[in-house]
Amino acid sequence: MPSVREQIALELITPSPRTYEQLKPFQFGExxxxxxxxxxxxxxxxxxxxxxxxxxxxxxxxxxxxxxxxxxxxxxxxxxxxxxxxxxxxxxxxxxxxxxxxxxxxxxxxxxxxxxxxxxxxxxxxxxxxxxxxxxxxxxxxxxxxxxxxxxxxxxxxxxxxxxxxxxxxxxxxxxxxxDKKTPLLRSMDAINRSGLALLKLFGNKTATRVVPTVGTEQEYFLIDKRFFNLRPDLRVAGRTLLGAEPPKGQQLEDHYFGSIKERVLAFMQDAENELYRLGVPAKTRHNEVAPHQFEIAPIFAEMNIGADRNQLIMEVLKRVAARHGLALLLHEKPFKGVNGSGKHNNWSLSDSQGNNLLDPGKTPEENLQFLVFLVSVLKAVNDYGDLLRASIASAGNDHRLGANEAPPAIMSVFLGERLTEILDDIKAGKEIKRTEEFIIDLGISQLPSILRDNTDRNRTSPFAFTGNKFEFRAVGSSASISMPNIFLSAAVADSIDIIIKDIQKELEKGTEFKAAVLSVLRKFIIETERIRFEGNNYSKEWEEEAEKRGLPNIKRTGYALAALIDPKNVAMLERQKVFSREELEARYHIKLEQYVKTLDIEADTICDMIQTKILPAAVEYQTRLAVAIKETHAVASVTNGLGLEILIDSLNKINATISELHQECQKLKALLKEGLTIEDIEKQARFFADRIVDQIEATRRPADQLEAIIPDELWPLPKYSEMLFML
Incomplete structure (x- = not known):
């Protein structure tokens, strides 16, 4: 009699003919x-x-x-x-x-x-x-x-x-x-509108009536068969696999990225996009992501508050439609160990009421002082409030992803690209900036035309990269609301603009010519923000060491990162911009700490429960089989010359040692959890969980994953990675 897992696998390998409902005619935004x-x-x-x-x-x-x-x-x-x-x-x-x-x-x-x-x-x-x-x-x-x-x-x-x-x-x-998250989001939009209009007015623009931040969010997610999901208590409760040995094949061959989309997945995507289009959410892009069974959807840019609403709708619609297709949609930042986790790249820009992108350098960005002021304002925002941006993307799930050779590290830095870096360096040195020709790439093939090269390449390792006419904040977690990162970014940029305007006005009051005044102020802040500009590989150990020399924090765990929410300088800025009151920030600090502790508490309880009710019974069953086999083999040893007995004894010793280790680690986790839950101060409790519980969950997992590689497949009670990630 095949197991439930085997039955599912057989159905997936030899599927019966399926017919999917044809997409109904629809009107965008109906x-x-x-x-x-x-x-x-x-x-x-x-x-x-x-x-x-x-x-x-x-x-x-x-x-x-x-x-x-x-x-x-x-x-x-x-x-x-x-x-x-x-x-x-x-x-x-x-x-x-x-x-x-x-x-x-x-x-x-x-x-x-x-x-x-x-x-x-x-x-x-x-x-x-x-x-x-x-x-x-x-x-x-x-x-x-x-x-x-x-x-x-x-x-x-x-x-x-x-x-x-x-x-x-x-x-x-x-x-x-x-x-809520919407109220401060709207306040931050008001802040950047006030500051942005003041800057445009300084540059002589009297026709613009509004400056608005815009966002486009690339949403990553995993899909697995719903029946596998139902057999995994950790996925159902914690959103990620707390146990699971890595399969022989993961993403080593990089054959999933941008690959052909499977029919079942494509049917789900079409159905989801149909609903989103009817809801006025313009889904622009869909494709396979790097990890097996990982995908991405990206809508067209929208004003920041609408973009935030749309991202919430996208997550809700994807989950709802996936269930109709017999699929489970996973938004956790790290649902599977050993393959890339999921994020959402938050593309942020600024536009005025006339439709101009204020972060678009055009063909000659070096002559566009206004663009350079907006650009340097963003640099200053990241330099001054990088800790706040780190706090905005902090969660127990995202901690598994940041800096794991698949996502930007927890160090906040900015990538500008070769040409813009050269321009800022020239301003810093007081050099005359020369007009440059457009970059042309000649492919040397007669049938193909020459193409324009962007002013900047893309650096996928940077947490905050300029990509032509927008900044891509790549460190946001896949399950998170995009509101908080955009609130803090917009408020910080507004504050930076205010400071730069004041400094320019001081120069003008001295009688300095306008262009010279602007360049003088830019030079000051280019020097000040130089430490957060980095053009290399953010994943490297060398960058961690260099960032430490530059004084850039590398706060890897949420229990510590959230302290930025109540840092006096951050509170002062957010109150100055009328985005948060001190009380509202302190409230969010405590809420986020509680969510962090509760998430880890749930994970610890879940892994111990799975070990007690699923893993250990399977291990003991195999242990018993081995003991019986040894006894029977020993009885006929004179006939077989003991052939196989040594192998059986070695296997039994190995599983005995692994069971013992698993039991010990699970008991340690339970004891630490009990100790942590008695701590009354939420800040101390969160840091205890960050320092002790996170690592102990991983230590408890290790022998369980070793058992998966030892115990026969028919005895293992959970769907394996090789099934969940390669069967749709």
Whole structure:
């Protein structure tokens, strides 16, 4: 009788013919309350006022709320919607929603469908069970959601018909503290808008009315068969394999990257993209990633708050659609040991209201002083607040990935490329910057044209690389919300712009000519930020040593990295930019520490449970078989001359020693966990877990993985890497 694992493998190897539902005709954004729908459904004056709020960032005119709510309800009902929800992003890292129906009962008992302006603008979910970091007592349940009109409402279709109208919202406490990730994100956009416009005005631009950060996020993920997932308690509970021996073949041949996409995976991708397109999320790119069964999806750039909402939607839709295809989608940063983990490359740029990319150097960036000021402002932000950027991407999952020869290290540095580095070095030295010709690559093949070469190559080892007209923050974890990294980056850049503007104005007050004043200030900050510029291999040991000499921190574990959230200089900057209050930052510090400890606690409990209930029983069964075989072989030794007896005894000794080691390491882990959970100070507790629990989980895993390589396949109770990563 084949095992469950073997049955799954047989089905995957010899699949029965499958038919996938054909993609239905759809219209981009048909399930979003977008500009086309608003123009059609709203009175002209209401539409104009709402567009001013969305496009120009003006405060919402509450007098139009009833008209917007009525139009939104009529549009939603026409598409089969029965409920609405304020869709928000609490500090759990996920999204949250409470559904209310449109139905109301009149005094005469008649049921009508109603949705009023006050219901659109404000909701009141119970806030007591969301993490608040001590900003409120447990018994203080009241919290408010408030409509964010800058992000379009959308419809999520229910599995049995009757969709839900989702209204993107912020989430605040009764006293007005931000309990979510959207509120500070919008505040950071206001900060960079103020600073960016001031800089444009300094350069004589009086027509731009808005500066907005934009993001494009490349989302990596793994897919495995759902039945394998269901047989792995660690994947179900912790999101990653806490046990598992590396297979003979992993990613050594690099044959998966950009390879042909398997039919089953392609069907899933098409289905997911169909849903995303209907939700107004323009999925631009899809491809195989480096590790087996690892993939990537990337949307087109959007304004930062919309980009953050879209990334949350992408993760939700991918999970939902994967389940329909009998697949499990894994977003953990390191679900499998020995192969690359997953991140999301956060591409960040700045645009003005006229559609100009303010980080686009054009053909002659050396003549574009405005571009150079924006560029150096970003350098200064990373130099001054690199610890804050490190904290923004800190998690127990991402700690496994950062610096593991597959992802940028925990050292925050910037890659600019050869040409821009040369330009900054010339400014530093006071040299005259010469105009350069466009870089041309002649392929020397008559049938193929010459091509333009970018002003910078890409450095995939850099955590923060300039890639032509944007910065790519490569260290963000795959399961994380992109809000926090973008909040801190935008706020820090805004602060740097403010400082540079003041210094330029001081030079101008001395009577210095404008260009000379700008170059003088740039020279100062180019020198100041030189330590964080690095063009080489960030994965190398040599860079770690060099970074230490430069005074750059290399904080490898979250238990220590999060301290940057309450560092006085960081708190002062974020308060200065009106993005966070001190209380809001302290709350997030405690929330993140608690999440870190709880994650490791769950992992430790899970691995011990798996060892006790799955691994040790399998090991003892094999141990018993060996003992019986030795006894039987010994009984006939006179006939066989002891042939095989020595091998059996050696195997038994090996498994006895490994079982003993596994038991000892598991007991150590339990003792350390018990000790750690008695520590009351959350900061000390998090650092204890970082120093002791992380390494002990790995030490406990080691003998279990050795047993997997010893115990016969039919006795091993868990799906193996060779099955999960090579069978779809």
């Amino acid at each position: 399930n979003t309350f977008n500009d086309r729908v608003m123009r059609e459904k709203l009175p002209k004056d209401v539409y104009k006022k709402l567009i001013k709020t969305i496009k120009a960032g003006e405060k919402l005119d509450l007098s139009i709320a009833n008209s917007v709510a009525h139009a939104m309800k009529e549009w939603a009902i026409s598409k089969g919607v029965t409920h609405f929800t304020h869709w928000f992003q609490p500090q759990t890292g996920l999204t949250a929603e409470k559904h209310d129906s449109f139905y109301e009962v009149e005094s005469d008992g008649q049921i009508i469908e109603r949705f009023k302006g006050d219901q659109l603008v404000q909701g009141e979910p119970d806030a007591s069970s969301f993490p608040s970091g001590g900003m409120r007592a447990t018994f203080e349940a009241r919290g408010y959601t408030m409509w964010d009109p800058s992000s379009p409402a959308f419809i999520v279709e229910g599995p049995n018909g009757g969709g839900i109208l989702c209204i993107p919202s912020v989430f605040i406490s009764y006293n007005g503290e931000a309990l």
